[in-house]
């Protein structure tokens with residue numbers, strides 16, 4: 001998913017330039033001070049996970065708009081005119097960075113000349129970042145290490161304080177509460193993974209999103225991309241992964257909410273033909289949260305859902 005990025009970036013240059021022209025026309029036409037009519041700070045975030053942190057820490061003092069809803073792939077996301085307006089009217093823009101929003105980088109750079117635009121991964125210790133397979137860039141899926149994600153929440157808190165110092169005490173208090181919840185979640189995920197026998201702590205998914213999860217919680221992560229170098233998933237890949245599953249005694253693989261289930265269904269069918277029963281252990285949320293109003297529609301709920309699904313299927 002990350003390897004074609006260079007080529008894609010060049011191909012998308014032209015539309016990006018058009019958007020920049022549009023952006024230049026828009027600038028200054030939004031809410032002048034970046035506040036809502038009832039005086040709340042307008043915040044626009046790219047992914048749901050980042051928007052959720054801003055909502056938790058900002059509380060009633062902020063109005064948060066998130067660009068990417070359930071099931072949206074941030075690697076491929078392109079900002080529409082409506083999205084540009086949402087960025088334009090905000091006082092603060094938060095994004096993931098580390099090239100997560102590969103097609104939005106030019107727009108975000110342009111926005112940064114007009115207002116506060118913050119990559120929430122900006123202050124993460126570099127020695128805790130993982131490399132991205134087949135490239136020199138960092139893996140952007142940092143939210144799966146809950147303890148590391150605390151630094152993203154701290155960036156959100158510190159930015160809110162800097163932009164709205166009159167309400168510093170409230171941001172600190174709400175930030176403390178949220179950081180405590182993240183600590184509890186981190187401990188919860190760790191405990192649930194320990195329920196799985198050590199030999200079976202293997203997470204098999206279609207996409208390369210779970211590297212930080214594996215590193216933080218002692219789970220070996222196997223993505224199809226790590227096993228096959230071919231773009232198309234073929235019979236040889238099925239048998240290679242099937243042999244691996246049989247050898248390790250792994251009985252469940254996982255599908256992701258923002259990707260088609262096809263490739264994982266092929267693994268299950270391939271294994272069954274060879275007499276090894278593998279089931280789809282459930283659906284994990286990877287690059288987007290669930291529907292608003294559900295448990296999985298929050299960062300805490302999404303991570304908890306993933307940990308529960310993995311533990312129940314593999315223990």
Ligand code: ZN
Nearest residue numbers: 075141209287
């Ligand atoms: Zn991803």
